[in-house]
Each structure stands twice: as C-alpha cells, then as structure tokens.
Amino acid sequence: xxxxxxxxxxxxxxxxxxxxxxxxxxxxxxxxxxxxxxxxxxxxxxxxxxxxxxxxxxxxxxxxxxxxxxxxxxxxxxxxxxxxxxxxxxxxxxxxxxxxxxxxxxxxxxxxxxxxxxxxxxxxxxxxxxxxxxxxxxxxxxxxxxxxxxxxxxxxxxxxxxxxxxxxxxxxxxxxxxxxxxxxxxxxxxxxxxxxxxxxxxxxxxxxxxxxxxxxxxxxxxxxxxxxxxxxxxxxxxxxxxxxxxxxxxxxxxxxxxxxxxxxxxxxxxxxxxxxxxxxxxxxxxxxxxxxxxxxxxxxxxxxxxxxxxxxxxxxxxxxxxxxxxxxxxxxxxxxxxxxxxxxxxxxxxxxxxxxxxxxxxxxxxxxxxxxxxxxxxxxxxxxxxxxxxxxxxxxxxxxxxxxxxxxxxxxxxxxxxxxxxxxxxxxxxxxxxxxxxxxxxxxxxxxxxxxxxxxxxxxxxxxxxxxxxxxxxxxxxxxxxxxxxxxxxxxxxxxxxxxxxxxxxxxxxxxxxxxxxxxxxxxxxxxxxxxxxxxxxxxxxxxxxxxxxxxxxxxxxxxxxxxxxxxxxxxxxxxxxxxxxxxxxxxxxxxxxxxxxxxxxxxxxxxxxxxxxxxxxxxxxxxxxxxxxxxxxxxxxxxxxxxxxxxxxxxxxxxxxxxxxxx
Numbered sequence: 001x002x003x004x005x006x007x008x009x010x011x012x013x014x015x016x017x018x019x020x021x022x023x024x025x026x027x028x029x030x031x032x033x034x035x036x037x038x039x040x041x042x043x044x045x046x047x048x049x050x051x052x053x054x055x056x057x058x059x060x061x062x063x064x065x066x067x068x069x070x071x072x073x074x075x076x077x078x079x080x081x082x083x084x085x086x087x088x089x090x091x092x093x094x095x096x097x098x099x100x101x102x103x104x105x106x107x108x109x110x111x112x113x114x115x116x117x118x119x120x121x122x123x124x125x126x127x128x129x130x131x132x133x134x135x136x137x138x139x140x141x142x143x144x145x146x147x148x149x150x151x152x153x154x155x156x157x158x159x160x161x162x163x164x165x166x167x168x169x170x171x172x173x174x175x176x177x178x179x180x181x182x183x184x185x186x187x188x189x190x191x192x193x194x195x196x197x198x199x200x201x202x203x204x205x206x207x208x209x210x211x212x213x214x215x216x217x218x219x220x221x222x223x224x225x226x227x228x229x230x231x232x233x234x235x236x237x238x239x240x241x242x243x244x245x246x247x248x249x250x251x252x253x254x255x256x257x258x259x260x261x262x263x264x265x266x267x268x269x270x271x272x273x274x275x276x277x278x279x280x281x282x283x284x285x286x287x288x289x290x291x292x293x294x295x296x297x298x299x300x301x302x303x304x305x306x307x308x309x310x311x312x313x314x315x316x317x318x319x320x321x322x323x324x325x326x327x328x329x330x331x332x333x334x335x336x337x338x339x340x341x342x343x344x345x346x347x348x349x350x351x352x353x354x355x356x357x358x359x360x361x362x363x364x365x366x367x368x369x370x371x372x373x374x375x376x377x378x379x380x381x382x383x384x385x386x387x388x389x390x391x392x393x394x395x396x397x398x399x400x401x402x403x404x405x406x407x408x409x410x411x412x413x414x415x416x417x418x419x420x421x422x423x424x425x426x427x428x429x430x431x432x433x434x435x436x437x438x439x440x441x442x443x444x445x446x447x448x449x450x451x452x453x454x455x456x457x458x459x460x461x462x463x464x465x466x467x468x469x470x471x472x473x474x475x476x477x478x479x480x481x482x483x484x485x486x487x488x489x490x491x492x493x494x495x496x497x498x499x500x501x502x503x504x505x506x507x508x509x510x511x512x513x514x515x516x517x518x519x520x521x522x523x524x525x526x527x528x529x530x531x532x533x534x535x536x537x538x539x540x541x542x543x544x545x546x547x548x549x550x551x552x553x554x555x556x557x558x559x560x561x562x563x564x565x566x567x568x569x570x571x572x573x574x575x576x577x578x579x580x581x582x583x584x585x586x587x588x589x590x591x592x593x594x595x596x597x598x599x600x601x602x603x604x605x606x607x608x609x610x611x612x613x614x615x616x617x618x619x620x621x622x623x624x625x626x627x628x629x630x631x632x633x634x635x636x637x638x639x640x641x642x643x644x645x646x647x648x649x650x651x652x653x654x655x656x657x658x659x660x661x662x663x664x
Contacts, residue, residue: 043067051134058111063104070122071222077105082114082144113139117146123222140559156225165213167525172207177320178358187377191270195369215248247330254322272305324350349395356388357517367507403532415530425520436509554578564653587628596626603646
C-alpha cells in the first residue's frame with residue numbers, strides 16, 4: 001500500500017492552529033474583561049430629597065442614585081409642582097464618580113410650599129427600560145393633581161422601531177452566519193450558486209442596516225422617545241460612551257470584516273471550488289500526457305481550495321464569534337450573576353442558533369432554487385443541526401437557571417412564561433427536524449438519476465441555448481420570446497425538483513421548520529427586552545421587605561399651617577405596631593415651641609391607593625391637652641398606606657397634611 005503524504009495545506013493548518021487558538025482566546029478575553037459584573041437590573045437606591053421627605057426650604061436640585069450604570073436623557077428626570085407644572089430646568093446633570101451612579105436636575109428658584117412629584121425613567125445596562133416616581137414636600141404637604149408622564153423609555157413609536165431593528169439584527173445574524181456555515185461545512189459547491197449568494201448578502205445588508213438603525217435610535221429610545229432626537233449629535237456622542245453604543249460600533253466594524261469574508265467566499269473560493277469539481281471529472285478524450293497535466297492542475301486547485309477553506313473557516317469563526325459577543329456584552333449575559341461564564345455561554349448559544357436556523361434557511365433556499373443539491377449535503381447539515389441542538393440544550397439550561405433561578409419565577413413572571421413558550425417552540429422545531437431527518441434518510445436510499453434522464457436534461461438545456469442565439473429584430477417579439485424561455489426553464493426546474501417525492505417531502509418539512517423558526521426568533525427578541533425572572537423575584541422580595549412588619553411603631557411628624565391665629569405647629573402620629581390588623585393610634589399636636597397645643601378637633605383617615613381602599617375615616621378621642629388616641633384601628637391589607645391628618649384650630653381654620661407609610 002502506498003502511503004499518501006499530507007497536503008501542504010493540512011501541514012500549515014496543523015502548525016497554525018495553536019497560534020490562531022491563542023489569538024482567538026486573547027480577543028475573547030479582551031472583550032470579556034471590558035464588561036465587569038453588575039446587578040441584574042438597575043434600581044433606584046437613593047434620592048435627595050428622599051421619598052416622602054418634608055424639607056423647610058426648596059432644594060436647588062433633585063438627585064437620583066442607581067445600583068448600576070443607566071442611560072438617561074435631558075427629559076429623564078421631571079419634577080412637577082402640585083398643579084402638574086414642570087419646575088425643573090430640563091437639563092440632566094451627570095454626577096457619577098467612581099462606583100457611585102448619580103444623576104440630577106436643577107430646579108427653578110422661588111418654589112412655593114407644597115408637595116412635588118419626581119418622575120424618572122432610564123435604560124439599565126442590560127438594555128431594559130426602568131422608571132419610577134416619588135414625592136417630597138416643601139414646607140408642608142399639600143394636595144396634588146399630577147398626571148405622571150405616559151411615555152416611558154423604550155416605549156412608543158421609537159420603541160417599536162427599535163424592537164423591529166433588534167429583530168432584524170437577530171434574523172440577519174442568524175442567516176448570515178448560518179448560510180456561510182452551511183456552505184463551508186455542508187455544501188461547498190453552494191458558494192457558486194446565485195440563490196445562496198443572494199441570501200447571505202441580503203442577510204449582511206439586513207444586519208448592517210439594523211445595527212445602524214439601533215445606533216441612531218438609541219438616543220431617543222433611552223430618552224425623549226422622539227424620532228427627531230435621532231439627529232442629535234450630542235445625544236449620539238453620549239450613546240457612543242455607553243456599553244450598548246460601544247457594542248453597536250464594534251458590530252459595525254466586525255461587519256466590515258464580514259464583507260471581506262463574503263467577497264472571498266463568493267469570489268475566489270467559489271471559483272476554486274468550481275475548478276476543482278470540473279477538473280476532478282476529467283475528459284474522456286485526454287491522452288496520457290493530458291491526463292497527467294489535468295491531474296497536476298487538479299492537485300493545485302485542490303490545494304488552493306483547501307487553503308481558502310481553512311482561512312475562511314478560521315476567519316469566519318472569529319468574525320462570527322465577535323459579532324455574537326456584541327450581544328453578550330450589552331444584554332442579559334453581561335449583568336447578573338456569573339458574567340464570566342454567562343458571556344461565553346451566550347456566544348455559543350447564538351452561534352448554535354445561527355448554525356441551526358440559518359443553515360435551515362439556506363437548505364430551504366437550496367431545495368427550492370437549486371435542483372442539483374446533493375444528498376450528502378443534506379446529510380451533513382443534519383449532523384451539524386444535531387450538534388447545534390446539543391449546544392443549545394446545554395447553554396439554554398444554564399441561561400435559564402441563571403435568569404430565572406426558581407420555579408416560582410418560571411411560572412409567575414413574564415420572562416418565565418416567555419421562556420416556557422420558547423422551550424415549547426424549540427420542542428416543536430426538534431419534532432419537525434426529526435421528520436426532516438427521516439426524509440433525509442429516504443433521500444439517501446433513493447437511486448441517483450438515470451443516465452438517460454440526465455442526457456435528456458442536457459439536450460433540453462442545449463436546445464434552450466441554441467434557441468437563445470436566434471433573436472428577432474422586433475424588440476417586443478424578442479422580449480416575449482425571452483419571457484417564454486424563462487417560463488419554460490422555470491417549469492423544467494420545478495419539474496426536476498418535484499420529480500423526487502422524497503425531496504418534495506423534505507422541502508415541506510424544512511419549510512415548516514423555517515416557519516416555526518421565524519416565530520422562535522420573535523419570542524427570543526421579546527425575551528431579550530424583558531426583565532429577567534430572577535430580577536423580578538428580587539424586586540418582589542424588596543417590596544415585601546419594604547412592607548414587612550416593622551420592629552417598632554411607625555412614627556411620623558408633619559408640620560401644618562391652618563392660616564389663622566395660632567394656626568402653625570406640628571402633628572406627631574404614632575401607629576403601633578404598624579401592621580395588618582388592629583393598631584393603636586396616638587396623635588400629638590404641638591405649637592412652634594414644641595409645647596402641647598390644645599385645638600378643637602383632629603381627624604385621621606387611612607387610604608391604600610394601590611387597592612382602591614379608603615379613605616377609612618377615624619376620629620380619635622381627646623386623651624389630654626394636645627393628645628388624641630384611638631384603639632383597635634383596623635388595616636386590612638399590607639402596602640403603602642396614606643395617612644391624612646386634618647387639624648382644625650378654629651371654627652373656620654383647618655388644614656390636612658398627609659404622609660405615606662409602609663404597612664406590613
């Protein structure tokens with residue numbers, strides 16, 4: 001037996017693989033170290049003034065502190081007076097320093113006494129919109145008639161456009177990477193097929209356009225929600241300084257490298273593959289010398305094709321991994337627990353999705369547009385899809401545990417329910433893929449085309465070419481004949497495609513897979529913009545902790561001014577034990593010097609706005625000068641209750657002050 005020496009391309013590949021692996025590892029390490037661990041979702045940790053605070057004089061500004069970096073615009077913080085008019089300057093102040101994330105806005109001078117509402121909205125580091133509102137009072141609380149802003153960061157027409165661009169980006173990436181992988185791993189001859197070329201190029205254009213749209217819309221998406229702000233250069237500059245903005249720019253740079261990859265794939269590689277296929281068949285009329293020359297040319301073409309295949313494989317893997325990393329660095333994987341493991345897992349997850357669903361799209365196009373696709377190509381894709389499903393299963397289970405964390409979050413949060421829907425769609429997709437695999441097995445057992453049939457097809461093609469030589473002088477008649485020839489050619493191609501019932505069955509099952517894949521990508525897109533289940537559960541825990549049974553009685557002090565003589569002072573309220581059920585209530589009224597102020601009447605009311613409960617009126621009994629009390633005050637539910645205290649200092653002078661408290 002004659003030993004066969006390894007080709008020079010394979011020798012070079014074996015020598016370069018360790019170096020290229022180190023380069024790829026260094027690139028990924030540089031990307032991962034750029035993103036440090038963070039909380040799973042941004043939360044407001046402090047404010048100045050505090051929620052419910054009563055300050056003696058008007059503050060110069062309002063500041064908000066967050067648990068992690070957020071994106072905010074000039075209209076992200078709004079301060080409104082009791083009549084609902086804005087009293088802030090509308091200019092965002094960035095006061096972040098070190099690990100402290102703080103933003104603020106200045107207030108107009110000379111603000112009168114009353115209760116003011118602060119409404120804020122932002123986009124957290126994982127691209128999720130967050131918002132909230134609280135109140136503070138100057139001098140003394142007052143009634144308010146504030147309608148909170150209906151718009152929310154990430155909502156409205158801009159939010160819809162951004163979500164569409166996000167979906168288009170996922171779809172473009174999936175088809176771009178999966179189509180190229182299908183050609184390199186399953187069907188190299190497909191590089192020269194026009195339908196597959198159009199598919200991959202259009203996917204690149206879609207991903208590039210969607211990335212540009214997301215970059216331009218990022219400023220209005222995180223701020224005002226107005227399309228006009230997409231042209232704000234200062235806003236665009238601010239976006240580029242954020243992690244999502246940097247990821248989008250990195251994606252555009254990587255897409256430039258992807259354009260070079262596509263040019264080589266459909267240029268030099270397609271020509272070398274075609275030459276290899278042609279020379280490999282040989283010519284029956286060649287002499288010995290000609291046959292030897294053809295074999296030499298074939299070996300040269302094989303070497304060049306293998307070199308290109310190796311280079312395209314390594315380069316394509318680096319570019320595809322880099323593009324996938326732009327998602328991992330800017331969305332769920334970069335925040336929460338274990339980001340060092342989550343980001344590589346997310347990259348593998350995205351690449352596996354692309355190899356499976358994108359390759360499925362390429363196979364569908366090949367089955368419908370290219371009647372000559374070999375059975376071996378379908379078999380190879382079946383193996384690639386099987387490996388992709390295994391990778392998806394492992395990384396998906398890990399991501400699900402990381403983002404959900406508990407069974408209650410899986411069934412009791414929007415993220416968990418969407419995840420269950422996604423798992424169901426994947427199960428349906430795997431079931432249809434099993435049917436496709438059975439059709440593939442039948443294709444393998446089906447006989448290849450008969451020589452007579454192939455000869456007839458060649459004769460038909462030759463006759464079509466001969467008929468195309470004779471062109472009538474009349475342009476209209478020539479165009480009509482051209483349309484007829486095109487229709488006949490399409491009919492012949494369709495007849496050739498439909499001649500094999502197994503191939504037709506495979507096309508139908510692959511088409512069904514593609515339909516489910518479209519829905520699956522839509523659910524995935526919504527999932528990436530939904531608050532993770534683990535974070536939602538933690539938020540519920542914080543709310544429960546906020547409404548937990550206090551260790552001591554609730555005590556509040558509120559200043560009042562009825563406007564009449566001796567109408568100023570303060571009222572102290574004590575609610576013991578400050579929990580659901582029966583409570584004892586004590587009210588003390590003091591004058592400005594802190595001495596008991598004996599007034600004609602004190603009334604108290606309890607309201608739970610979140611549940612539309614109340615007001616529950618209560619008239620405490622006078623226990624001593626300046627002191628009123630009541631026992632058995634029943635509060636039926638836990639939550640944030642509003643306590644209204646009405647103080648009457650004369651027959652005509654009275655006022656009502658209020659305060660929100662947490663009842664456990």
